[in-house]
Amino acid sequence: MTMCRHDLMREIQTLSFACHDTALYLDGHPNDARALSYFNAQNAKLTDAVAQYENNFGPLTANSIEYSDSWTWIDGPWPWKYEANAEM
Amino acid sequence: MWLYDKKLQYPVKIKNPNPAYAKVIISQLGGPDGEMGAATRYLSQRYSMPYDEVVGILTDIGTEELAHVEMICAIVSQLTRNLSMEEIKRSGFDTYFVDHTAGVYPVSASGIPFDAKYIGVKGDVIADITEDLAAEQKARVTYDNILRLVDDPDVCDVIRFLRQRELTHFQRFGDALSIAQRNMNSKNFYGYNPEFDKVKTARQTMHRQ
Numbered sequence: 001m002t003m004c005r006h007d008l009m010r011e012i013q014t015l016s017f018a019c020h021d022t023a024l025y026l027d028g029h030p031n032d033a034r035a036l037s038y039f040n041a042q043n044a045k046l047t048d049a050v051a052q053y054e055n056n057f058g059p060l061t062a063n064s065i066e067y068s069d070s071w072t073w074i075d076g077p078w079p080w081k082y083e084a085n086a087e088m
Numbered sequence: 089m090w091l092y093d094k095k096l097q098y099p100v101k102i103k104n105p106n107p108a109y110a111k112v113i114i115s116q117l118g119g120p121d122g123e124m125g126a127a128t129r130y131l132s133q134r135y136s137m138p139y140d141e142v143v144g145i146l147t148d149i150g151t152e153e154l155a156h157v158e159m160i161c162a163i164v165s166q167l168t169r170n171l172s173m174e175e176i177k178r179s180g181f182d183t184y185f186v187d188h189t190a191g192v193y194p195v196s197a198s199g200i201p202f203d204a205k206y207i208g209v210k211g212d213v214i215a216d217i218t219e220d221l222a223a224e225q226k227a228r229v230t231y232d233n234i235l236r237l238v239d240d241p242d243v244c245d246v247i248r249f250l251r252q253r254e255l256t257h258f259q260r261f262g263d264a265l266s267i268a269q270r271n272m273n274s275k276n277f278y279g280y281n282p283e284f285d286k287v288k289t290a291r292q293t294m295h296r297q
Contacts, residue, residue: 074141075140076143
């Protein structure tokens with residue numbers, strides 16, 4: 001099932017925040033097995049969610065652009081626009 | 089959102105420390121035409137920029153400038169490693185050392201800390217893009233002056249790379265200015281500011297169809 005753009009973006013924001021916050025903790029606790037396994041699990045989910053988003057709604061990084069006739073990197077809305085953001 | 093890539097854009101490998109060189113090169117970190125100002129200028133201007141192509145150029149060049157901040161810091165840090173007190177006093181690095189030891193702090197060569205007064209965000213397409221064109225040329229001149237002052241191939245190689253990027257960015261901001269002008273009223277570019285005024289011209293409506 002394909003989620004809508006805003007729901008999928010919210011999912012990516014949640015997963016990437018979980019990865020990032022865990023990474024901050026791991027910087028100071030590099031051998032914490034529980035944190036490492038939590039990071040890996042969230043990061044795997046994040047990779048899937050990003051692939052699903054990019055296949056349906058366009059690139060999140062310039063390097064992830066698939067071949068196409070035009071450079072879709074510049075297609076709006078840019079992330080700071082009101083319409084680009086999900087209702088909370 | 090940004091993610092950090094654990095690599096330099098171009099390698100920095102300086103065999104011989106030289107604190108006198110560090111003291112002039114640090115201007116491209118915290119000086120009036122330095123990389124910190126460049127990144128801040130472009131990444132700030134993009135929020136009100138109405139044309140997606142130009143927003144892309146500001147975002148991507150601004151991001152590259154953050155990588156140049158890191159390269160200048162790498163140069164300064166390698167030039168100031170393993171210094172003796174004698175070298176610090178003899179080189180003139182003592183006036184920086186007294187406040188910052190061998191830490192990397194954004195100042196100009198003459199010791200003035202970084203200031204947002206070095207950048208402009210006017211909220212006007214033509215004013216901001218022409219500022220960016222001038223900024224790239226001013227940074228190019230600073231790199232030319234560094235090449236006149238520095239005689240170390242390890243350092244000059246990296247400085248030449250950074251200097252070349254200023255020229256490339258100048259070209260890309262030239263593209264940005266053309267794109268903006270194509271979308272504005274060619275009879276009077278100054279009739280309205282598309283970053284603020286809501287007047288729609290036929291040409292603007294046709295934009296990117």
